[in-house]
Amino acid sequence: MSDVNQKAAKAADEASKRIEAAAGRVAQAAERAAAQAAESASGVSHAVQDAAGRAVSEGYERVSDQARESFDQGRDAARRWERGFESSVQRRPLVSVLIAAAVGALLGILFAKHDRD
Numbered sequence: 001m002s003d004v005n006q007k008a009a010k011a012a013d014e015a016s017k018r019i020e021a022a023a024g025r026v027a028q029a030a031e032r033a034a035a036q037a038a039e040s041a042s043g044v045s046h047a048v049q050d051a052a053g054r055a056v057s058e059g060y061e062r063v064s065d066q067a068r069e070s071f072d073q074g075r076d077a078a079r080r081w082e083r084g085f086e087s088s089v090q091r092r093p094l095v096s097v098l099i100a101a102a103v104g105a106l107l108g109i110l111f112a113k114h115d116r117d
Helices: 003-040 046-091 093-116
Strands: none
Touching (some): 046 093
């Protein structure tokens, strides 16, 4: 696998991990909200408690679905970018190497200046 493919795959994996972590935090927040709703509703009828539980559950499902959809879109975009980049490198390998060298030199200069400050 080329370096570009590895970087794209790594970026997609990082995005996946971040989205999964965010979905986990949302799930925990939804669970906490459900628990708090249940505690505060102890004096309220069971019908109100059930309605609150359904609302929290539906909200969690909606957020979870949105997070999953965002992750899928991000992954698809990363794959499209990877394919386009790979195609560009295959069509013009010398230009790609020169661009990579220039970017590396620029980053080296920037980091060298940063370290001196």
